[in-house]
Amino acid sequence: MSTAIPSPHAEPAVVVARDREDVLVGGEIVRHRRSVRIVHWAVAVTFMAALLSGMPIWTPVFGWMAFLFGGLSACRVVHPWTGVAFSIGSVLLFFQWVSRMHIEPSERAWFGRRMLEYMRYQGDDSGTGKYNGGQKILFWAVSLGMIGLLLSGAVMWFPDVFLPVLRRASYLLHDFTFILFAVAIVFHVYLGTAAEPGTFRSMTRGTVTREWARFHHPRWYREVTGDDPRDQRPG
């Protein structure tokens, strides 16, 4: 009597995704192994907590967010610690991802023209490896931004330790960095969910479909499967 419904966790692709990446399992390719997903989610959650507890202190326009934490005074206590947690998570994330984040000379156009083309669903993606130029730019931008937020935040945390002029500069740096961060993350989440179907599962199951990989990251697809995506194009 073996009528048990197979647990999704017993699926070969999910099992492999616990500790291996860039391998083909059935119709799926493992994109992010479990430890990478956990760290990325930890960064996401602590970032959102820092964002929601910091924005009501930034401007009364977002004052209503303070009630999520029990008021503005609670935000003032919670925010620095969420920032510390976010920074720790970001450092772990940095070392997990950095080896594939080298911006190649051919990807420099991503700082301008290529990024716009990408958002218009134009241009040639055939040379795109596991991460495209836009993802690499985001990686370096948020890594630098995290350092800026951490250093300025440390100065802001303790009201009477640092010189006023340093504190004033820190307020500017913290807010400037946070604004860029918030704008970047809006697009990061948008591209990872609604704009590019099939992407979000790489952060849940850890896998993507062959078709997704062939379409969005052809060079990575080629490396993992050994197939030339041009030969596989259907029809």
Add this chain to the structure above:
Amino acid sequence: MTEQGLEIRRSSASTWGSKTGQRVSPTVSKYIDTTTCIGCKACEAACIEWNDLRHIGSEPTGTYQTIPTLHADYWNLIRFSEHETVEGGFLWLMRKDQCMHCEDPGCLAACPAPGAIVQHENGIVDVDPARCIGCGYCLAGCPFDVPRFHEGTGKMSKCTLCVDRVTVGLEPACVKACPTGCLQFGTKDDMLELAAHRIEQLKASGFAKAALYDPPGVGGTGVVTVLAQGDHPEWYGLPSDPRVPLMTKIWKNVLRPLGVVAIFGAIAGALGHFQKYGPKLPPAERGSEKETA
């Protein structure tokens, strides 16, 4: 703290006030004449007593000064400075350090907590501990380095100009205690008149540079100080041209509104992008979507 009997002119991080226009509240001011101050510190003691501040003791500085700088439990400090003039003369200068109750308060501009810093209709700038979150932004916004973080309460603390006394028609405790009359209290107009008279006397006595310290960079202050060496307030440890710091203004008046627009703009941009381009799908799937559509 926010006094019920006083209308509020300005409030931090908010646009509301409580001004109903029923009462006429002339701007009040404390007058300090540094030329008749004898450094007795009765004002310091009176301040501690009336405001029920914790006794923190003294910390020798090598002068007659009680502690090196203002403290969360020490809102009123007579500062002693020595100055050698280029002509070889020697000046022993005293002045009363405390919140200046600026007409254009940098602390209020910097404060992120709605209503935590208020400017009353009579010009008194006060911290409401119930609303203060203890972030210390006010300290960085203050051109006089006055607010202090109180370790015990986790709130900012500073001179209230004895707003609780003033509301019921009394003078601040320090003024009450001053034995020489170098401290006076009243409407700002009266205090300016008093100062003008005193400066005339000083000029007639050989202090040609005597002047009133009522810095225009912060719109004037609710504490005005007569200085015998009026052309050199920095000799007394006073900033010569205090202003709300430029970085504080850029931070609050430029970067903050731009940031709000940028964040809403990003969300609108993503929604607009989805509206125009829709999900990015492989050509085959895009074709099949069109067929079913």
